[in-house]
Amino acid sequence: MTDSIKLPLICGMMAVGGWLLLTARRRAAGSGPHCASCGYNLSHLESSRCPECGLVLSPDTISDGPPSRFSWGRFWIGAAMVFVPAIWVVIDFGMAIMRMPTPPVGG
Secondary structure, three states: OOHHHHHHHHHHHHHHHHHHHHOOEEEOOOOOOEEOOOOOEOOOOOOOEOOOOOOEOOOOOEEOOOOEEEOHHHHHHHHHHHHHHHHHHHHHHHHHHHHOOOOOOOO
16 A cells, blocks of 8 residues: 555544544433433432442432443444554565665674
8 A cells, every 4th residue: 555545544533533542422312300321210319429330429419310331333434444454554564674775784
């Protein structure tokens, strides 16, 4: 593959993969208060701490939106799109070093 195509391809794959990793956590359908840290449903809870993660509950740590859901498919595709190009760069660099001429011995 030509060098003029490699860099944009690698950067594009890593950018899309990073976006997929960052958006792997999506909101599922539903409603009700939940912990902003772990997503535990806080409906009918009378304690001032989240029973799942132990976070002290306040108006800032309680979310009224639906609980989060993690998308494993999105995560693994994103991880592959980040790490495969990174490995490609390392292997390509190693191959370039191996192709370098050896300096003459002695003088």
